Amino acid sequence: MNRECSMILLLMAEDDPEDQMLVRKAFAQAHLANDLTVVNDGEELMDYLHRRPPYEQAIRPDLILLDLNMPRKDGREALREIKADPLLRSIPVVVLTTSSADEDILRSYDLGVNSYVQKPVTFPKLVELVTELGKYWFKIVKLPPHGE
């Protein structure tokens, strides 16, 4: 709905295809027509961010939605790598996970996550959450400029 919003690139790391679909649907219902790119695990995420094949043409995302429990490389490891990398750490990361375990929350913030959000249990709640996320990250917050 907002032209500026549509310029913003979202990257989601999520292994569950159903969750990928639900988040896409929620974004649609929240009228956030952003470019939503999906990778399936932490390794793909890092490949994408480092523009390794097959992501040579990848565009740097403005925000990463990160699941914690994924195969091969999970969200915790990916988060540590992103926040340890001087070129990547300015990209805001929002953890979106089913886990409400204290140690996951603490560890994520410790590693430098920007927000930690638990996946809502119903679809209407997910739409609500995505709407709020969109409002916050794409309207309220000033994101770091492209081409650092």
Add this chain to the structure above:
Amino acid sequence: MSASEPGGPGVRPDHPAAVEQLAAENDHLKVRVAVLTALEQRFRAILYGIGDGVVVTDLRGRVQQMNRAAESLTGWTEAEAAGRLVHEVFKIVNEHDRREVENPIDKVVREGAVAGLANHTLLIARDGTERAIADSASPIPGSTGAPGGVVLIFRDVSAERQAAKALRDSERILADILESTLSGYWDWNIPAGTEYLSPAFKRMFGYEDHELPNAPETWQKLIFAEDLPGVLDVFRQHVGTHGRAPFYNEIRYRHRDGSTVWVICAGRVIEWAPDGSAVRMVGCHVDITGRKRTEALLKTALEDVQRSNRELEEFAYVASHDLQEPLRKISSFSSLLVQECGAAVSADAREYLDHILAAVKRMQALINDLLQLSRVATRARPFAPVDLNETLREVLEDLDARLKESGGTVTVGPLPALDADAIQMRQLFQNLIANGLKFRKPGEAPVVQVRILEADANANRAVLCVEDHGIGFEPRFEERIFGLFQRLHGRQEYEGTGIGLAVCRRIVERHGGRITAEGRLGDGATFRVELPMRHANLKEGDAT
């Protein structure tokens, strides 16, 4: 020269020389009589002074003399007994068959030699009193050298016999105890370096009595090498404290068949040298291999239970998380279905979808509750002092919305402080009070009272009660309401999964307490919570 000589043949009494001689002889006789009288007095003094009974008879067995000891043992006085047959005065029988025993006097008369009495002889006194006696009889030489009489000497041995019997009894009792408890006995002469080891001692390790020498080296070789220094240390302390430090060890020995024998070795020094060193020490060996085995089994079983409990808690926690996932999908896609195809499906189909969504919601609530229950253990915090007044203030703040909505009131009396998990105390009272508010009578503002029934620091017990005046329940459900997912009402009447009181019970039990309920159908319910006030195992720093 004998007393019969004066006036002998050839002496004429009218002869003056003879008269003189007679007078001289008379004087001589007087002296002799005096000497004899003195001797007899001396003899009688000795005879009557002797502590043993003495009876003198002639060769026909007739009593001539008896001393005081004999009088008191037989019950006859010397005067009464004199001239009577000794069998009458000195009646003896065998103590076992009660047959008359041959009188030793008869034997002396017959054999002319000293006769001892057979064992187990009872003397029956004149009044019927029976006494165990020991005696002997000897011939008294007469003037011609042949026996002139018999002297019978006897004494009461009942006290000795009793003491000997008591000693035998206690020895037998000790042996029986040692044997029946399969205990070994040892008796160590420390300076001599010798040690008696009882047969049971050796049997405990698989050896016959003759197969092991009675020496301290025997056990020092059989004991586990790593257990020996400890025993010697305990021994040194026992001796060093002059026996005040007990000599007690639980140690291992190697059985002949190679197995391990666990033994309690306890004893004490019973004889000390003047310089304070130990001379003699005695003690026991008790086989506790069975007990040690049971202890080990119990320990393993306990560890198994603890591990499986832990695994169960982890399982419940993980399952609760993972179970949520498919539910989230069912719920989300059902919503999408309604949204995107709502117009295309029938009214019935829409209703089915609503049922699916409602069921999912309920299932999610159940899983959350299960998670809450498992958290009583997995999210447990160490006990620390908790002021329940503060806890209740927080609970009432949390329940504020529900109180306003129901118009209810909660009265809280002064409450004690106790060692507990503060978060769980809050959960406990929140659940109990919420329960009281929920099951109110329709159209009536609920009143819940929280008060203390008893706070006894000595008994380490605080008893609190949470009481409401709501709909109550039948007394037969008093136990059931604490069960997992147990409900007494339909979901339409009162919402909830039936987990609240199960969580309460878990919390109270984790604190080592008890929770019971008393229901009055149509007249409210009282929950009684009993909690220990202090927990000894508070870790350092928990109190802050």
